[in-house]
Amino acid sequence: MVIPGEAPFFSHTITDRAGTHERPSRILLVDDDAPLRRTLPHVLAQPGRRFEECGTVADAIARLEHNRYDLILLDYRLPDGTGLDVLDWLANAGRPEAVVMISGEDAIDAAIGALRRGADDYVRKPYHVAQLQRAVQNVLHKALLEQANGVMSQRLKSSERLHRYLVESSPDFIFTLNPSGVFNYVNPRVEAMLGYTREQLLGKAFTTLLLDDDAIRVDVLLREAARGKRIHQVLELRLRRCDPNTGQPGASTVTVTLNAVPIHGRGGDDNNAAPAGIYGVARDISERKRAEEIITFQAYHDQLTHLPNRILFKDRLELAIAQAQRRGGLLAVMFIDVDRFKRVNDTYGHSEGDRLLRVLAARLKETLRKGDTLARLGGDEFTVLLPDIAHPEDAETIAQKIHAALAAPFQLEHGDFHVTASIGIAVFPRDGDVAEQLTQHADIAMYQIKREGKNGFRFFDPDLNAHYRERIGLENDLRSALQRNEFSLCYQPQISMATGRLVGLEALLRWQHPTHGQIGPTAFIQVAEEVGLIREISHWVVDTATAQLADWHARGHAALRMSINLSSQDFDRDDTIDRVADCVARYGLAQDRFEVEITERVMMRDTADVIARIRRLRECGVGISIDDFGTGYSALAYLQKFPVSSLKIDRSFVNNLNGQGTQPIISAITGIARGFGLHLVAEGVERPEQARHLKDMGCDTMQGYLFSRPISADDVNRWLDAPPLPPGALSITPPPQQA
Structure with a gap:
């Protein structure tokens, strides 16, 4: 109660x-x-x-x-x-x-x-x-x-001590401002972050630390906070560090995020009451910004040359196209490929190759205008954006300047190196109106320069695009040609004028394309070399030719010779050479009955590895025939280095037998063959008078349309079974079925 x-x-x-x-x-x-x-x-x-x-x-x-x-x-x-x-x-x-x-x-x-x-x-x-x-x-x-x-x-005192400790020890710059924006508290972090003592800032306006372009944004933020509005926006800005010489804000800055809220008095968080001040927190994000800048730079620039990469180049090209469309202007895209760059990496190492690319990029950049963009796509490929050109010829002028800039040798650690470049040019809007199309067309034009001998430039031609598309289709079909058994060999007969007999055959590769019909090697061998298919094709040729020759020998025609043509790339590695040696040994083919024809291009490389591979073939009983002999200025010098067994007189001499100086050359070749004990064949014989002149000059074995076009193996069998031509006969009637 x-x-x-x-x-x-x-x-x-x-x-x-x-x-x-x-x-x-x-x-x-x-x-x-x-x-x-x-x-x-x-x-x-x-x-x-x-x-x-x-x-x-x-x-x-x-x-x-x-x-x-x-x-x-x-x-x-x-x-x-x-x-x-x-x-x-x-x-x-x-x-x-x-x-x-x-x-x-x-x-x-x-x-x-x-x-x-x-x-x-x-x-x-x-x-x-x-x-x-x-x-x-x-x-x-x-x-x-x-x-x-x-x-x-006690709890309040402990809480106050804890909060004071947290504020004083905070890694952030914490401060309070009076309603006028003047510092009335700063924590010790300001000394490490900005270089000011606490006493230097107390009583000073916060805006003294700001750059002009940040001051307007911060002024709006502080005025909103001073009116009592709770601000949810966080600003990213730069605070000026203290100049140690003057003690005043200097040019050096620190990037921070700023958060400011009003400080309310006893009335609490009342939007209608004027705040007692402003509480602010500035967090140093300079390291994060630097890291972001590095990441962004790496995402859009090549790490070796620091040039724009493919992504940034495409962005700039798309922007330039949009501006050109609005203004009705022109722009050009150049695709630059360094000639023979692989030789630097293979000879001197990748570090020297990287050094060359850096110096090369600097030279290329010097040839361009201020608004142009030079980018590295990767490897030794560069692209150039030329915006706002008045005429397509302006791009030609830049291309000439690039070639002039590359004329001086580049100084590498192991000596000077001369660089040339192949340049393709595409012009907007003539050659395309989207970025990908312009770059592709410039690439096609550059590739054509490569095919024509390198070290030049040319503009894109629509005919090139059609050719390029055909080539891509050819390349795709070529990849599956072996699996579909579309390759075949035909044989060009070689006739002895003294006996009237078939004494040799040159095996020639044919491709029975499913839509284009029969295609000769000149149409696809270079493609096979470029896409890395030549090895498999050469192996097929070696296997098929040696097996066929062994079959003819087994049928009693042991004196029959056969020659095949190998790619120059086959002499860069051992596997094809091993394939030839293995097949000759497997079928037991006699000495020099199976020959490999090499061109003077192979001989002129004159490397120890090439010579060693040719010597290995000769040691295995394989003959070596020099095709197109006499057309190169250095052929005679290489006869002593290469273990040659046969020479072939080029069809250009045969076609021009009555030309000035031709007969002495053929006489010299026949003399060389006799002097070195070499077998001699004249190719491209199409008329009886050519055969008579060649026979008179000492050449006995001939091949050409006078005797037969290239024929199938079955037709060769009919040749072998038929009686020989009368000695000295210059034609056959009727010829066997032609292939």
Whole structure:
């Protein structure tokens, strides 16, 4: 029951420091009246209260030395002193226990003395039970409030210390501004980040740290915050570092993200109330920005030359096309390929090749205008964008400048190296109106220069595109020609004028294309070499030719000779040479019956590896025939180096037998053959008078349309089974079925 005007009774419990558990209130009764000590716990009993008792000052102090209490009910008169002695002990010990003094003294001085010494209340005997209960209740309630207040105060102090530590130790630049935007607090981070002392910034406007182009954006942000608006925008800007010489903001900057919010006063976060200031956090993102710049640069630039790469070139080309379309202007795309660059890597190593590319890129860049773009697509391929040209001839002028710039040799570690380049040019809108098309057409034009001998430039021609598409189709069909068994060999007969017999054959490759019909080697061998198919084709030719020759030998024509043509690339590796040697050994072909024809182009390479491979063929019994002998200026010099077994007089000499100087050349060739003991064949014989002149000059074996076109193996069988021509006969009638 609660009495009006009186404090209600509470169940007082004390919260521990963690604030999660409660413990009972401990009360110490100090009175020399034993019956009273036994009675009071019953009178004052409440849930959560525990009582202890003693009867002297000494006992009370002894208990206090070992225990703590929430309340002491202290009698004034005790056998060994007064309650004031206990109060004095509590005061000297700095103890927080609450005390209610109970006394029978009538003098007011006793009450005053007790309250001055720290008693929380004073109850005079005799007292009403309710009076004592109220006194105890009030004191315990007061103690509980004080305890809660003390805990809260301690927590606030701890929180303040923690927050101050966090702000002072933050890796971010934290500051506060007054409503005018002037610093009134900065944390120590400003010294490391911007080079200012705290004292240098206090009292200065925040805008003094900003660059002009950032000041407008920050001014808007600060004005919004000063009006109390909570800003959710985070700005990225640059803060000026302190110039150590002047102590003022300098040219050096730090890139930061800035977040600013208003500081509200007692009114709280009220949008209608003016804030007391602005709280700001600036985070240094300079390293992140540098990393982003590096990543962005690497994504759009070539790492070796630092030129734009394919992606950036395409972006710039598309932009230039859009601008040219709006203005009705022209632009050009150049595709540049360095000639013979592979030789640098193969001879001097890739580090020298990289060095050459860097120097080459610098030279190319010097030939261009300020607005032009030079890009490296990869390897030794470069592209150039020439925007805003007045005439297509402007691109030609740039191409000439590029060739002139490459005229001087490049200095490599192992000596000078002369560089040439093949350049293809496509012009917008004549040669295409999209980026991919212009680049492709420039590439096609460059490829045509490569085919024509390199070291030049040319504009794209629509006919080139058709040729290019045909070539791509040819290349795709060529890849599956072996699997589809589309290759075949035909044979050009070689006739001995002395005996009238068929003494030799030149095996010629043919491709029976499914749509284009029969195709000769001149139409596809170069393609096969470029796409890496020549090895498989050469192996097929070797296998087929040696097997066919072995069959004819087995049929009784052991003196029959056969020659095949190999690609110059076959002499760059051992596998095709091994294939020839293995086939000759497998079929047991006699010495020099199977020949490999080589051109002077192969001889002029004159490398130790090429000579070693040719010598290996000769050691295996394979003959070596020099095709088109006499057409090269150095042929005679190489006869002593290469173990040659046959010479072939080129058809150009045969066609021009009556030309000035031709007959002496043929006479010289026949003399050389006799002097070196070489077999001699004249090719391209088409008229009887040619055969007579050649025979008179000492050439016995001939091939050409006079005798037969290239024929199939079955037709060769008919030749072999037919009777020989009369000695000296110059024609056959009728010829066998032609292939």
